[in-house]
Amino acid sequence: MSDAVVVLVALPVVAATVPPVVSRRVDGVGWPVAAAAATAQTALATWVGWRVLADGPLRTVVAGLPAVLGIELAVDRLSAAFVVLVAVAGLWGLAYTRRGGPRSAPGASLYLLLLAGLTGICVVRDVFTLYVFLEIAGLAAYALVALGDGRDAAPAALRYLLVGTVGASLYLLGVGYLYVATGALNMGVLADRLATVGYDDRLVLAAFVLVAVGLGVKIALFPVHTWKPDAYQAAPPGITAVLAALVSTVAAYALVRVVLAAFTGAFLAANPRLVAGLRAAAVLSIVAGALLALPQRRVRRLLAYSSVSQFGIAVAGLALGTRLGVLGGVVHLLGHAVMKAGAFAAAGTIEAGYDARTVDEFADAAAHQPVASAALATLVLGLVGIPPLVGFFGKWYVALSAVRTGAWATAAAVLLSTALSLAYFARLLQRLYLERREGRPTPAPVSTGMVASGVLAALAALGLGLASAELIAALRPAIEGVPP
C-alpha cells in the first residue's frame, strides 16, 4: 500500500512517454493523453491524501534497503497537501490550455514531466534525490517558457535556465557538504547525525546557507528573482498560470521540508543569528517585491513581482522558527498558489480577448468580460489579504507569530506589503470597473475552459478561506520539532 508513493511519481513519467510514441500514428494526441494522466494523478493524489489523513504517513524505501543506504519516499500530511495541489493544479491547467497551451506531443510530455518532477520533490526524503527532481521540474519549466510565441520567449527561458541551474548547483554543493560532514543523505539520518556533529560545525553552517540560497533562487526571493517577471511575461498564458502556481511553491515546500526534517528546530534554536539572517532576507524580499510591483505597467509583471513579495512572507513564516509561523507560511503557500494561478488565468483570458498586455489596456474589460473580470477582482482581493479569502489567514498567522516572538520587522513587513499590494492592485481594479472606454472592440471569442478556470480558482480561494481552520488543524501535527 505504501507503494502508492512510488506510483505517484512513476505515473506521470510513464504517461509522458506515451505522446511522442502515439503521435507517430495519431495526430493531436498530446492534450488527451495529458488530460487522462492528470485526471488519474488527481485521483491517486486525493486517495493518498485521504489515506494519510486516516492512517498516518505512508513511507517506503526504494529497493527495500535500510534508510541510510537507500532512498526514502514518504508522504505525511504536509507532503500530501502539496502532492494534491500539484495534481489538481496540473489538471486545472489543462482545462485552461485546451486551446492556448501545450497541444503538441512534446509539449504534453514536458507538461507531465513537470508534474512528475514537482510530485517527486514533494515525496522524497533524500536531499540528493530532491536535487534530481528539482532539475526535472526545472528543465521542463525552462522548455515550457520557451514555448511562448513572442521574440522574448527564448531569451527569458535561457535567463531562467542559467539562474535556476546556478541555484540548483549551489543546493547540490550544500548537499555535498552535508555528506562530507555526516556521511548521510537521508533526512531522518541527517537529523540525528547533525546533532552529533554539532550545530556550530563550519560545514553544517555552510550547508544550511548554500541550501537556503540555492532554494531561494528557485523560490525567486529578492535579489535573485529577476528570472520570474521575464519568464512569466514570455510564457504562454496557460503555462504561466501553472508555473506561477507550482514551481516556486514546491521549491518553498522543499525549503520547509529540508529545514524541518534534516536540520530540525534544534538547529534553528542553536543558531539564532543565522535564522535572523534568513528572516531578514525574507523581509527584504517582502518589501522589495511589493515596491517593485508598484510601477509595473504590464499585468503579468505586476503579478510576478507580487509573487516575489508573497513568497517572502512564506519564507518569513518558516524563519520565525515557531509552529504557528511555519503553519502560516505553509497555508499561505497553498492559498497563494491557488489565487495566483487563478489571477494569471483570468488575466490571460482578458489578455486573449483584447490582446491587452498593460494595466491601461485592461480598461473597461468588466463590461465585455464580466465573468473573467469578476474572477480576477475576487482573486486580486484575496491576494491583498481580504478575508474570508484564503490570502488573509496565511498572512494573519505569520504576522501573529511574528508579533508573539517579537519579530517586529517581519510583522511590519507583512502589514506594509499588504498596504502596498492594495495600492498596486487597486489600480488594476479601477481600470477594470471604473474606467470607461468608448469604441471598445468586442473581445475575441475565448474558450469556456479559460473563463471557467478563473472562476474555479476564485471559488477554491473562497472555499479554502472558509475551511482554513480545518486546514490548519489538519496540517498542525505534521509540523514538529519547533516550539509552538
Added chain:
Amino acid sequence: MSDGDPASPGVSGEPRERPPDSPVVTTTVRLLVPFVVTFGLYTMFHGTSSVGGGFQGGVVVAAGVIAIAFAFGLDRTGGWLRPGALVVLPAAGVLGFAFVAGGPLVLGAAFLDLSAYPVAKAVVFGVEAVELCIGATVATTVVLLFRSLGGG
C-alpha cells in the same frame, strides 16, 4: 527540421545541401566507427563487472552514429534520423526502466528491489537490463540533440 510551420521560425531557412566530406574523412569514419560502436556496446553490457555503464556506453555509441551522419551528410541518412522518429527510442528506454523497476512491485517487493525476480543472479541481470534501457535512451537522445541542433 520542419521549417514549414509558420508559428515558429524555421531555424535553418533552406535545408542545406552539404556535400559529403572529403574521402579521407569518409574512409576514416568507415574504418573507425565499427570499433567505436563495439566499445560503446561493450561498456554498456559490462557495467556490472568493469568500469562503465549505460550512460558512458550510450554516449560512445551515439558518437559513432553521429560521426557517420555528419561525415556522410545528414540528408543521406534517410528517414530514420528524423527527430520525430528519434524520440521514440528514449521513450521506450524510460518505459523499459519503469517496467524493470516496477516488476518487483507486482511481485510484492519494493520498487526497484531487483532481488525479487525469481531468476538466478536476478540482481546482476536486472542491473544489466536497466543499463541497456539507459544506454538506449542516452544514445538516441544524444543523436537527437545533434540532429536537432545540427539542423539541415
Added chain:
Amino acid sequence: MTSPLVAALLVLLLVAAGTVVWLRDPLSTVVAFGVYSLGMAMLWAVFRAPDVGMTEAAVGAGVTTALFLVAVVRTGAADPGDTQSRSRAVWRSRAVWRSRPDWRSIAVVGGLVAALLWTVPALPAVGTSAVPPSQQVGPAYVERASALGVDNVVTAVLVAFRGFDTFGEVVVVYAAGVAVLLVFDGEVVG
C-alpha cells in the same frame, strides 16, 4: 602533501579554465573547454573514480563540447568560410569587455568565493574522511554489492541501491530530448 601528479593536473585545470575565461572568441572558448573537461576526467581517474572520469570524458568533453561547437557554427557564422562575420563577433564582444568592470559579478562571485574559502579548512584533507568509520556508507555498499555479485560497486549503487536517482536521471535525459524538439519545432501539432 598532494602528490606531484595530482598537483600537475590541478595546474592544468587552472590553466585550461583560465584560458576559457580569457579567450573571447566563442570557438576558441569551446575548444579550451574541451581541454578543461579532459583534464578534469584525468584528475578524477587519478582520484580513483574511473566511472566518473569516463563519464566526464565521454559526456563532458565529448557531447557537451561537440554540442557547443555545433551551436557556435550555427550562431557564429552563416558558414564556416565567412570569417568576416566571426571576427566581427569577436571584435564586438572584446571591445566592451575591458571598458567597465561588472560590479554585479564582482559582488556575487566575491561573496561566494569568500564563503567557500571560509569552509575549505573545515573540509577533511583529500584522501581522508571526516566521518568516523562506523558512520561511513562506502564499506556497507561494497559489502552488499559483492554479496550480490556485482563487482562494479558504482554501478550497483547507481542502479540497485539508489536506483531512484538514476530513474530520475534517465527522465532528465528524455526530457532534454523532448525539450530540444519543442524549442525548435515549437507547437507542431501531432
Added chain:
Amino acid sequence: MLDVLATAGPGVGLATAGPGVGLATAGPGVGLATAGPVEALADRAAYLVAVVLVGLGLHVVVADRNLLRKVVGLNLFQTGIFLVFVAAAARTGGRSPLVVGPDGGPYADPLPQVLVLTAIVVGVSVSALAAALVVRIDAEQGTVLADELDAGQREVTERE
C-alpha cells in the same frame, strides 16, 4: 588511458611505485587546519582549485556578454562543484570501487562518485537545452550578445 581506468590495483597505471601515490600520501587526517596552515592547505589543494573554478565559472555566467560563453561558464561552475564531491570520495592508498576479492583493501567512497555521475548527466542535459535556446535566439534575433538582446527588450517595453 584505458589502462588506468580498468586497473584495480593501487599504484598500477599512471602513477609508478608506492601505495596509492596518486593521492595525498602522508598528511594526518586532522580536522580544522591544525597541522600548519601551509601543510593543511596543500592537503586540500583540490578543494581550493574547485573554489577557483566555481568562482571563474560564475564570473563568466554573470559578466560575459556572449550567451554561449555564459553556458560554458555554467559548465565550469558545475564541474568545479563536482570536483569537491570526487575529492571528498578519494581515500589515501585506496582503490577504485571495483571489488577484486574478499579483502580488496580500502576502496574510494562509491557514493559521491554515483552522485557526480548523475549530476554530470543532468548537467549535460541542461547544457544541451541551453545550446538549443542560444541557436534559436540567434535565429530569431540575429545576435547572441546579452546586452543587444536587453536593448531590444527595453525598446519593446518603451513602445507599450
